[in-house]
Amino acid sequence: MRGSLSPDPFLAARTVHESIDSNSAKSSAVIVSSAGMATGGRVLHHLKRLLPDPRNAGVIVGFAAVGTRARDLVNGASTLKMFGEYVPVRAEVADGPHFSAHADADQILDWLHGAEPPHTTYLVHDEESSADALRNRIDDELGWTAVVPRSGEGVLVR
Structure with a gap:
């Protein structure tokens, strides 16, 4: 169906190598990461590549704790430090705190x-x-x- 979100072609990047390979994709993509606070892991490679481009968007889903890159993004940071360098944030950032799986x-x-x-x-x-x-x-x-x-x-x- 045109205009719908379909799981095809869904790629589950289960290894670091598969995740790195997905960074070379030239087409549109939705990247879902379990590293919601953006404090480490493979998501940092995706953020480093995608945040500088204003055509991209990042959605912080769930609670973003103080002192994390996710909170910095939610608070409107213009740069994030990753891998020893400052990465400009030009992508749109949306906050979805009510999707948290944590109990109140x-x-x-x-x-x-x-x-x-x-x-x-x-x-x-x-x-x-x-x-x-x-x-x-x-x-x-x-x-x-x-x-x-x-x-x-x-x-x-x-």
């Missing part, structure tokens, strides 16, 4: 309600203000001890 605070609390109370709950995967808010909710709603460790802090888990 309400979903996490619903899940925790069915669990045995642990000695301590450690929140290690969020921005500081959001983690503090969830820590307070865990304490208030469940009566559990919840902690947001400082970056680099070691914790002995028994």
